[in-house]
Amino acid sequence: MAFYETIYILRPDLTTEQVEQINKRVADIIAGQGGKILETELWGRRQLAYPVKKTGKGFYVFHVVEGGGPLVATLEAWLKINEDVLKYQSISVRKPKSGPSPLLPFEEKRPEGEAGTGQLANEEEEAASAINAFEDV
Known part of the structure; x- marks a missing residue:
């Protein structure tokens, strides 16, 4: 098939x-x-x-x-x-x-019970630390 x-x-x-x-x-x-x-x-x-x-x-x-x-x-x-x-x-x-498809809403992409964990959370933390480092300058 x-x-x-x-x-x-x-x-x-x-x-x-x-x-x-x-x-x-x-x-x-x-x-x-x-x-x-x-x-x-x-x-x-x-x-x-x-x-x-x-x-x-x-x-x-x-x-x-x-x-x-x-x-x-x-x-x-x-x-x-x-x-x-x-x-x-x-x-x-x-x-x-x-x-998951890239067109799904953000909330649907994370498996239940894993909010804030995994690769996506690491990327969010890196982005937040980059923003904080920029604001400190």
Whole structure:
């Protein structure tokens, strides 16, 4: 089986329930084609680079999917006819990336119970000490 990254942008005026319904329908399509979703990231409402269908913002959803080529064709056919989807794109990847996406909010990137520890905390401490050293001058 191959791996795919699929991203789609939904209308920004959709409610959370409507976004969940669309995500459930996408999951059903993927499961119906014999694939599975390895990861889902909700990137939230973001500003678009240019207006799409007279809309300047959109709700971004990102999936990492394992499946065959017909799965992507079926999924993109459904995304194309859905009026709530502004844009979509699927790409084939050799292997899925591990770890959090750089577009996730800062709070979601830290594992629970590890706030202020690890590599990120060390970088924050180094930055704070550099600022303090600069202020002492």
